Amino acid sequence: MKRTTLLAWQIGLAIAIIVVWHVLTTYPVISDVKQARFFFSTPVDVAVRVWRFFATGMIWRHLWITLLETLLAFGIGSIAGIVIGFWLARQPRVAAVLDPFVKMANALPRVVLAPIFMLWFGLDIWSKVALGVTLVFFIVFFNVYQGVKEVSPVILSNARMLGMNERQLFRHVYWPSALSWMFSSLHTSVGFALVGAVVGEYLGSAAGLGYLIHEAESTFDMTGVVAGMVVLSVVVVLIDWLVTLIEVRLLAWRPEATAHGA
Template identity: 70%
Template sequence: MHPVRLLFLQFLVALAVIGIWQIGSTVEIGGDYLLPEFFFSTPVEVGKRVWQMFASGMIWKHLSITLTETVLAFFIGSAGGVVFGFWFARKPVVAAVFDPYVKMANALPRVVLAPIFMLWLGLGIWSKVALGVTLVFFIVFFNVYQGVKEVSPVVLANARMMGMNERQLFRSVYWPSALSWMFSSLHTAVGFALVGAVVGEYLGSAAGLGYLIHQAEGVFDVTGVFAGMFILAAFVLVIDWGVSGIERRLLVWRPQPAADHG
């Protein structure tokens, strides 16, 4: 499909949804509103509120807090996942011993850990970072583990025949292979880091996007809830673009689905 046409159709979907929402919440149909303003607010109101948040500058503080938590959770969780993923993949005995516990920890819905982290780490950013880390860690861990395990045996044998020692094998074979697997999970990992941050804020904090949404909900300020959600969604999109950019730069060696290479 032509990109302009695609963009137009995508825009049309947004227009239709907002149109229905606006009409449902402001036009009386048969003596009743389809979408009562109290429960659904109106797109115009939500738009105004978002504008206000940016115009007054109050949103920047919350955004930066959420961003900090996300970034910290992502990096700490990834570092842990890489280290343990490698360790387990290279030492099958360790992997076998810890296997049931890893599975157990991964099966646990991480949200239930939030209160514990709050008790241990307080209401500041670190309890949110911890929650995000528990989510990110397992994604990266499993991918790196898989990446190291699934190194092509032929590539490995070839590298050995070149005379590579363990350190060189790590640098030239295991690490790039694990990295490519890790990157395939990067979008998910970043997403989960953000989930950890927002859910943590929602459950107890004094700043951040989750906090904003929770505050608005507490006073039945539906406009505020929707405004917060909208900003959150836009925020995720921006981060996702950034991740895609990094991915493109680091994984140039991968076959592209498009006909770039002719």
């Protein structure tokens, strides 16, 4: 499909959904209008609410908090994942001992940790950052570990024959290989950092997009809930687009990077 045709279809679908939503909440097609509005709000109300979020400027503080938590979770989780991934990949004995523990920790649904983190780190941003870190860490860790392990033995032998010592092997072979694996999971790990932040806010906080949605929900303010969701999804799409830009730049050497870049 051509790019413009594709875009036309996508915009068409969005308009269709909004029209159906509008018709069902304005005319008594399947149920009472008042009831439908209580459960689903209306597109016009939501648009007005989103506009008011930005017009009054109240949204900026929440957006900033959520983005800060996301960024911190991503940064700390990535650094920890890279360091420990490298270390375990070069220390197979330690890796063998830790293997079941790593699998157990990774299998744990992270939501159950949220209350513990609130207890440990309080209700401000750090409990949300901690939740995000536990999600990001494992993705980065597994990818870096794999990246170091899966270096082609021929490339490694060749690098040795070129006279590289351990430090140079790290810099020219292991590190770029691990980074390429890490970047290939960038979309997932950035996404999970945001999930950690929002879920944490949702469970207990005084600011952030998750808090905003939760507040609206507790007063049955469906317009507020949907408006919060709209802002959140636009942010996610923007971040994803940014990650794609970074990825295309950093993984220029990889044939696949350009293939799924757009």
